Structures are given as structure tokens and as C-alpha cells.
Amino acid sequence: MPDTEIAFIGLGIMGLPMAVNLVRAGYTVTGHNLTPERVDALVAEGGRRGGGVTGAVTGADVVITMVPDSPDVEELLLGPGGVYENAKPGTLVIDMSTIRPDVSRAVAEAGAERGLRVLDAPVSGGEAGAVEAKLSIMVGGVQADFEAARPIFDVLGTTPVLVGPNGAGQTVKAANQLIVAGNIQLLAEALVFLEAHGVDTESGLEVLGGGLAGSTVLQRKGRAMRERDFTPGFRIALHDKDMRIVTDSARAAGVAIPLGAQVAQSVAALKNQGHGGLDHSALLMIVQQLSGRS
Ligand code: NAD
Numbered sequence: 001m002p003d004t005e006i007a008f009i010g011l012g013i014m015g016l017p018m019a020v021n022l023v024r025a026g027y028t029v030t031g032h033n034l035t036p037e038r039v040d041a042l043v044a045e046g047g048r049r050g051g052g053v054t055g056a057v058t059g060a061d062v063v064i065t066m067v068p069d070s071p072d073v074e075e076l077l078l079g080p081g082g083v084y085e086n087a088k089p090g091t092l093v094i095d096m097s098t099i100r101p102d103v104s105r106a107v108a109e110a111g112a113e114r115g116l117r118v119l120d121a122p123v124s125g126g127e128a129g130a131v132e133a134k135l136s137i138m139v140g141g142v143q144a145d146f147e148a149a150r151p152i153f154d155v156l157g158t159t160p161v162l163v164g165p166n167g168a169g170q171t172v173k174a175a176n177q178l179i180v181a182g183n184i185q186l187l188a189e190a191l192v193f194l195e196a197h198g199v200d201t202e203s204g205l206e207v208l209g210g211g212l213a214g215s216t217v218l219q220r221k222g223r224a225m226r227e228r229d230f231t232p233g234f235r236i237a238l239h240d241k242d243m244r245i246v247t248d249s250a251r252a253a254g255v256a257i258p259l260g261a262q263v264a265q266s267v268a269a270l271k272n273q274g275h276g277g278l279d280h281s282a283l284l285m286i287v288q289q290l291s292g293r294s
Contacts, residue, residue, distance in 0.1 A: 005030070006152070007050060007060035009076060009083070010097070011038035013232065014123070015066035017130040018096070018156050020045045025155040032056040057086040062152065063093045069241050070099040077107050089115035092148055096137075098122045098238070100245050101167035101174070104140060108166035117145045120166055122173035123157065124180075127233055128220060134158050138176070140169030174249050177242035181263045181280070183217040188284035191225055192291055201226050221281045230278040230285075237276030240267050 004027060008019040011033040022029050023046045031042040032050035039049050050056025053076070057063055063083050065076055073095055077083045083093060093116050095104065104120035111118035119141035129135045135157030139146050146162040153160035163172045190213075194204045205222045208214065224230070243264035250257045266286045275282055288294065 004028075004061045004152075005059060007032070007056040007063045007083075008042075008047075008066070009033070009050075009053065009056060009063065010066035010068075010072075011042055012066065012068075013127050013234075014096075014130045015064075016041055017127070018064075018066065018135075019047060021130075021133045021155055022152065023047050027152075027155075030056045030060065053081060053083060054086050057083050057091075060087070061091060062149070063087055063091055064152075065093070065095045065097060067097050068238060069097070070103040073097050073099050073107060074103060078110055084111060084114050084116065087114075087116055091116050092145060093118045094121050094149055094152070095119070096121045096123055098173050098177070098242055098245075099170060101140075101170040101249065104170045105167040108141065117141075117148070118166065119145050119149055120169040121149070121153070121160075122169055124173065124176045125157065126220065129157070136176075137161070138163050138169040138172040140164055140166045140171075170245075171249065174242065174246045177239065178246045178257065178260045180217060181239060181243060181267060181283075182259055183215055184221065184281055184283050185263045185266065185287075187215075187218055187221065188225065188281070188287045191222075191284060192287045192293060196291070196293065221279075224279070225281045225284050228284075230275075230282040232277065233279035233281070235276060236267060236270050236278050236280055236282060239280040240264075240271045240276065243267050 006022055006027050006029045008029050009032045011031050016038055019029050019031055019042050030048040030050045031039045033039050043049055093111055108118040119139055121137050121139045123135040123137050125135040133156055137153050137157045137160040139162045194201050209218050247264050266283055270286055
């Protein structure tokens with residue numbers, strides 16, 4: 001889709017490298033972000049400056065949003081001066097933020113009423129996945145819109161999958177966040193356990209990584225956790241938001257998630273201690289505290 005004009009709103013840890021990858025693939029990308037320095041970074045890579053939602057969206061064929069939370073998406077899409085007010089009929093609106101499934105369904109319905117084609121397309125793979133264009137993309141919507149968006153998804157990631165109607169992408173993403181949080185928690189416990197036994201954790205993690213205990217979490221977070229480098233990455237505040245989505249959705253469906261509920265408590269505790277800006281691998285700090293090890 002070389003002639004496709006893309007508006008990209010939300011140029012944070014994930015959005016900026018994703019937008020840059022679209023520029024490098026030859027798309028015309030007009031960016032907008034609350035803090036203008038992130039737009040400067042996109043412009044330096046060949047993108048355009050939207051100067052606001054209206055400037056970014058007017059004339060765009062595709063609008064991608066990548067903002068933190070459900071209220072941000074609602075405000076950005078439905079609010080006064082927002083995307084829906086400015087987008088031309090037929091525009092493909094792809095929300096790649098991680099938000100509540102019911103909100104994704106509601107904004108898709110509101111979009112359809114205005115003649116817009118809306119997909120929820122949350123991602124997994126972290127900052128590295130965004131930079132390396134290796135994201136998993138979990139898409140909710142209709143097949144024709146998924147096919148229309150597919151060339152864009154192919155630039156951003158390796159595994160775009162249509163998993164069901166609007167909202168289904170977010171439900172799969174919630175499951176993803178449940179698995180990731182549990183993985184990090186157990187890796188943190190294993191690390192503190194190894195340290196307490198005086199085992200060299202570098203070689204310990206190396207061999208664990210080659211067996212059934214190996215995981216993408218271990219590969220991507222192991223070294224930083226050993227070194228206590230909790231630079232985000234994925235902020236605890238965002239994972240707290242996601243664990244709320246997971247626990248609410250599980251309760252609504254009558255599903256017990258005892259382990260997930262417990263990890264959700266640790267994520268919330270970390271945030272309440274003022275560590276919401278750290279990477280989610282900082283769950284290790286809670287394990288240390290509980291173990292009386294500083
Ligand atoms: P971030 O906080 O780094 O970036 C969000 C950006 O959106 C910020 O630059 C902010 O200024 C901008 N923004 C917020 N509201 C806006 C608005 N109304 N208009 C314009 N810009 C606005 O967050 P992130 O880590 O990039 O995450 C974005 C989304 O992706 C979240 O829903 C998150 O859960 C999800 N996600 C993050 C990761 C990760 O590893 N960081 C991985 C997968 C999914």
C-alpha cells in the first residue's frame with residue numbers, strides 16, 4: 001500500500017519505533033503525541049508532524065492509535081476534536097493500545113456508525129519487538145478490515161492473527177499479560193532463590209534457558225533482572241492496568257485465576273510503593289522484600 005497515508009497517534013516507548021518502521025517501509029506517516037519531543041524523533045526519521053489530532057488525521061487513509069489506557073482511547077477517538085470527528089468515511093482505525101475488551105467493542109460500534117472501519121490490534125513483544133518489527137498482533141474485527149490492514153501489520157510484526165470480532169484481540173492480549181506477569185514472577189522467585197544459595201546466576205540462567213524453563217521472558221529480562229536494571233520497557237503502571245483487565249474479565253466470565261490474582265496483587269503493591277515507572281521485571285523487588293533480602 002505505498003500510497004497509503006497513515007496517522008500515528010501516541011509515540012511512546014512502543015508507538016515511536018512502530019511509526020519509524022512504517023516510515024522505513026515507505027509509508028507517509030504523520031505523527032501526533034502529547035509531548036512534542038517524540039514527534040521530533042519521528043520527523044528526524046522522515047515522518048511528518050501532525051501538530052494535533054486534526055492535523056494528523058485529516059486526509060489519512062489509516063489511523064493508528066497507541067496510547068496508554070481505555071479512557072485515553074475513548075477520549076482520543078470519540079472526544080471533541082478527536083479522531084472520529086476528523087477521519088474521512090472509510091478510514092481504517094486501528095487501535096493498538098491495550099485496553100478493556102468492552103471499550104474496544106464500544107468504540108468499534110461508534111466508528112461503524114460513522115462509516116469507519118475499526119480494529120482492535122494490541123501487540124506483544126515489548127519495546128524490542130517494536131524496534132525489531134517482531135510484534136505479535138492480536139486482532140479483533142472483521143476479515144475484510146484485517147486483510148486491508150495486513151500489509152501494515154506485516155511491517156510491524158511477524159505474527160498478525162485475526163482472533164475474532166471486535167474486542168477479541170483485547171481478550172487474547174489480556175491472556176498474554178496474565179502469562180507474562182506469571183512468567184516474570186516465577187523468574188524473579190528463581191533468581192532470588194539462586195542468589196540465596198550463592199549460585200552464579202549468569203550460568204544458572206544460561207542453562208535454564210536451554211531447557212523447559214526457558215522462555216522469551218527469561219531471554220529478554222533475565223540479564224537486566226540479575227543486574228537490577230529496571231529501566232522500562234513495560235512500565236509497572238501499565239501492567240497494573242492490564243492485570244485489572246485480566247482479573248475483571250476473569251471474574252466476569254466466572255474463571256478462577258488464583259496465580260494471576262496473586263501476581264496482580266504484587267504488581268499493584270509495586271505501583272502503590274511509587275514504582276509505577278519501573279519495568280515490570282521489578283516484580284523481583286517484591287520477592288526480595290518478602291524474603292527479607294534487600
Ligand atoms: P508510553 O506511556 O511510553 O506511550 C504512550 C504515549 O501516548 C505517550 O508518549 C503519550 O504522550 C501519548 N499519549 C497519551 N495520550 C495521548 C493523546 N490523547 N494524544 C496523543 N498522544 C497521547 O506507553 P507504551 O509503553 O508505548 O504503551 C502504549 C500502549 O501499548 C499501552 O496500552 C501499553 O499497555 C501497550 N503495550 C506496551 C508494551 C511495552 O512493552 N511498552 C508492550 C505491548 C503493549
